[in-house]
Amino acid sequence: xxxxxxxxxxxxxxxxxxxxxxxxxxxxxxxxxxxxxxxxxxxxxxxxxxxxxxxxxxxxxxxxxxxxxxxxxxxxxxxxxxxxxxxxxxxxxxxxxxxxxxxxxxxxxxxx
Amino acid sequence: xxxxxxxxxxxxxxxxxxxxxxxxxxxxxxxxxxxxxxxxxxxxxxxxxxxxxxxxxxxxxxxxxxxxxxxxxxxxxxxxxxxxxxxxxxxxxxxxxxxxxxxxxxxxxxxxxxxx
Numbered sequence: 001x002x003x004x005x006x007x008x009x010x011x012x013x014x015x016x017x018x019x020x021x022x023x024x025x026x027x028x029x030x031x032x033x034x035x036x037x038x039x040x041x042x043x044x045x046x047x048x049x050x051x052x053x054x055x056x057x058x059x060x061x062x063x064x065x066x067x068x069x070x071x072x073x074x075x076x077x078x079x080x081x082x083x084x085x086x087x088x089x090x091x092x093x094x095x096x097x098x099x100x101x102x103x104x105x106x107x108x109x110x111x112x
Numbered sequence: 113x114x115x116x117x118x119x120x121x122x123x124x125x126x127x128x129x130x131x132x133x134x135x136x137x138x139x140x141x142x143x144x145x146x147x148x149x150x151x152x153x154x155x156x157x158x159x160x161x162x163x164x165x166x167x168x169x170x171x172x173x174x175x176x177x178x179x180x181x182x183x184x185x186x187x188x189x190x191x192x193x194x195x196x197x198x199x200x201x202x203x204x205x206x207x208x209x210x211x212x213x214x215x216x217x218x219x220x221x222x223x224x225x226x227x228x
Contacts, residue, residue: 005154048218101159
């Protein structure tokens with residue numbers, strides 16, 4: 001199975017600042033079509049996860065352009081610009097390159 | 113408006129069975145690949161199963177931890193997906209989410225507690 005490992009944020013993050021969340025995969029997530037099969041989710045307290053980006057850097061419908069995904073085949077970053085109160089929660093990365101789909105352990109974002 | 117509503121959760125003894133239902137609306141269900149994802153009490157997300165659409169022969173995939181015990185199925189005429197869970201174990205205790213369209217759509221989740 002592909003293991004997904006997420007970094008820790010130096011919490012809390014001051015409102016208005018930027019935050020970068022990292023994720024590493026044990027195997028390249030680049031498929032033969034050239035796409036990188038990495039999703040990012042945000043789970044706010046008491047809510048279901050929400051898809052933020054897919055194919056590593058494509059924002060899901062309705063997602064603010066303050067969220068941007070980037071990376072290589074095995075190392076990924078989700079950058080959140082001008083952090084706001086509504087961005088607080090736990091962020092998860094997920095690989096959909098292979099079965100079984102696997103998630104990272106989550107990174108908590110708290111705001112100051 | 114897209115809606116996914118899970119039902120069928122509850123408290124069940126180890127070794128027993130439970131069937132979850134996810135009723136959907138607001139999108140073209142027949143074309144959607146549907147998944148079940150669960151979240152443990154420790155908040156870890158775990159992908160459980162996927163069923164593809166008719167054009168992909170309704171292919172199914174499972175996490176190793178549930179293979180042989182859980183069965184995912186769908187009824188396109190009812191825009192619903194199901195998870196039959198047999199031989200339940202205490203470690204199956206979790207919130208179970210129905211999700212579709214590449215994990216873009218999620219239900220509110222249903223709690224399954226396996227305990228004697």
